[in-house]
Amino acid sequence: MSMARKLSKFLPAGRREQLRQKWHRWQADRRYFQSGGTFSHDVILQCDIAEKTISVNGRSLRVSGTVRSERERKRWIGFAEDKNDFCVDWYGQLSTKSMLWDIGSANGLEGFLAWQARGCKVVFFEPFTPSIESILKTGSWLARKYGRDTLFGASGDIEVVQAGVAPVSKYDRIETHGLPVAGTTNNSLADSKDLYCYGGRQGVKSSVCQWLPFVALDDMVALHGFSLPTHMKIDVDGLELGVLEGAVDILKSGSIESLVVEVNGRNREKVPEFLERYGYHKTNEYRHITGEFYTADYLFER
Numbered sequence: 001m002s003m004a005r006k007l008s009k010f011l012p013a014g015r016r017e018q019l020r021q022k023w024h025r026w027q028a029d030r031r032y033f034q035s036g037g038t039f040s041h042d043v044i045l046q047c048d049i050a051e052k053t054i055s056v057n058g059r060s061l062r063v064s065g066t067v068r069s070e071r072e073r074k075r076w077i078g079f080a081e082d083k084n085d086f087c088v089d090w091y092g093q094l095s096t097k098s099m100l101w102d103i104g105s106a107n108g109l110e111g112f113l114a115w116q117a118r119g120c121k122v123v124f125f126e127p128f129t130p131s132i133e134s135i136l137k138t139g140s141w142l143a144r145k146y147g148r149d150t151l152f153g154a155s156g157d158i159e160v161v162q163a164g165v166a167p168v169s170k171y172d173r174i175e176t177h178g179l180p181v182a183g184t185t186n187n188s189l190a191d192s193k194d195l196y197c198y199g200g201r202q203g204v205k206s207s208v209c210q211w212l213p214f215v216a217l218d219d220m221v222a223l224h225g226f227s228l229p230t231h232m233k234i235d236v237d238g239l240e241l242g243v244l245e246g247a248v249d250i251l252k253s254g255s256i257e258s259l260v261v262e263v264n265g266r267n268r269e270k271v272p273e274f275l276e277r278y279g280y281h282k283t284n285e286y287r288h289i290t291g292e293f294y295t296a297d298y299l300f301e302r
Contacts, residue, residue, distance in 0.1 A: 025074075032077045039067065044144075045137050048073070054080040056092035056117050063116050064145065065109065065138040071183025072107055072134065079109050085286050087233075087260055087297055088113070094120040094231060101125065101217070101229040103165050103243055104236040106185050107134035111158075111233075112142065121157045123226065127164040127174050127212045130182040135160055159226070164189060165236065166214040167245040175206035189214070189239065196238040197264035198293050216246030228255035235262040235297075241270055251278040258301040265294040275300050 037052040050073070051064040063080075067073045080088045091114040094100060098120035102111035105126040114120050124135050139151045139158050151158045164174060166189070173190040190209070193201040220226040228250060234240050240261050250256065259280070263271050272282050284299035 028074075028077050037077070039073070042066075042141065045141060047137060049141060050076045052076070052079075054088065054113075055083075056080075056113075057089045061092075061117055063113060064141070065107075065112055066134055066141055068107075068130075068134055068137070068182035071181070075107070075109065075183065080113070085297075086284050086299060087286065090258070090260060090299065092117045094118045096120060097230070099123070099227055099230045101232045103217075103232065103234040105131065105135060106235075107131050107182065108138055111135075112138055115151075115157060116142070119157070120231075121159075121227075123159045123161060123229070125161045125163060125165050125215075127162060127214075128176070128184065128187050129162070129210070130180060130184065132160065132162050134182050161215065161220070162212070164212060164214040165217060165243045165246065166239075167216060167242045169216045169219050169246075170214050171211055172214055173209050173211050175209040177201065177204045177206050180208050185237075192239060192242075195242075195266070197266065197295060200238075217243065218247055218249040221250060228253055230255060230257050232256055232259040233261075234259065237262075238264055238266060241267050241274060244271070244274055248278075251275070251280070254279075254302070256280075256302075258299060261298050261300065263296055263298055265292070268294065268296070268298075272298065272300075 032052065035053065039048050039050050042049050045066060048067040049064060050067045051062060053060050053062050065076065067076055091110060094114050096119045098118065100111060100114050100120055101123045103125045105111055105124040108124055111122040111124055115122050126132055126135065143149065143151045150156050152160065175188045175190055176184060177186040177188065178184045188196060188201050221228060234243050236243060240263065261271055279302050280300040282298050283301045286297045288295040
C-alpha cells in the first residue's frame with residue numbers, strides 16, 4: 001500500500017474521494033505528457049488543440065483534435081490507450097475509398113481517427129449541439145493543419161448530420177442528463193428512456209431538453225442522396241437495434257463490408273440475431289464492462 005493511500009485513510013470519505021480523483025488525473029496526465037502528448041491553445045478557434053501519438057496496425061500515427069472541456073480532455077487522454085481494443089486497428093484498415101457512417105459520434109474522436117489514418121470519407125450523426133460544435137471545430141483545425149480549404153461538404157471528405165437516428169424519421173425531444181457542455185454524452189430520447197443501457201434512465205433527471213430531427217438511415221440514401229456506407233459504427237447507449245431497423249435497405253444492399261456496434265446486457269443477443277438475417281456475423285468483441293452492466297463493442301462482417 002502506497003504512503004498516499006495510507007494517509008488518505010485518516011481523511012473524511014468525501015475529501016478522500018476528491019484526492020483519489022486528483023491523484024488518478026495526475027497519473028494520467030503524467031503518462032500523456034511523457035509519451036509526447038501535448039495541449040496548446042488556438043486563438044482562432046478559441047479552444048485547446050490536443051495532439052498525441054497512437055499505434056494503429058503496428059505503426060505510429062500522430063493524431064490531433066480540439067478539446068473544449070474537462071470531459072473532452074479526459075476522453076482525449078484515454079483515447080486509443082487500451083491495447084485490447086480492436087476498434088483502433090479497424091478504423092486504421094479503412095481506405096480512401098471507404099465511406100464510414102459514425103452513428104452517435106459524440107465529439108468525433110473515432111471518425112476523425114479514421115480520416116487521419118486513412119483519408120476515408122466520414123458522415124457524422126450526432127444530435128447534441130455542443131458535440132456538433134466540437135466536430136466542426138476539429139474539422140476546421142484539421143483543414144488548416146493539412147492545408148485544405150475545407151474538409152466539409154461536397155468538396156471535402158466530411159458530412160455532419162445534426163440529428164438522432166431512429167427506426168423512422170421524425171421530430172422528438174432529446175433530454176440532457178447533465179450540463180449542456182462539450183463532452184457530455186448522457187442524452188436520452190424522451191420516449192425511449194427504458195431502452196438505454198445500465199438499466200434505463202426513467203428516473204434520471206434532465207437539466208435541459210431540445211426538439212431535434214431523428215432520421216432513419218435508409219432515408220438518408222433514398223430521400224437525400226447520400227452515398228451508401230461501406231463501414232458503420234453505432235454507439236447510441238442501448239438504442240442500437242432501432243438504428244439497424246431503420247437501415248434494412250442499406251443492409252440488404254450489401255454495401256457494408258463490416259460494422260462495429262456497441263451492445264449491452266439488454267440487446268447483446270438481439271443485435272447479432274438481427275444482423276444474421278442480412279449475412280453479417282460477429283467476428284470480434286471488446287468488453288468495456290462485465291457483470292450486471294455488461295457493455296461491449298461487437299465487430300460484424302459479411
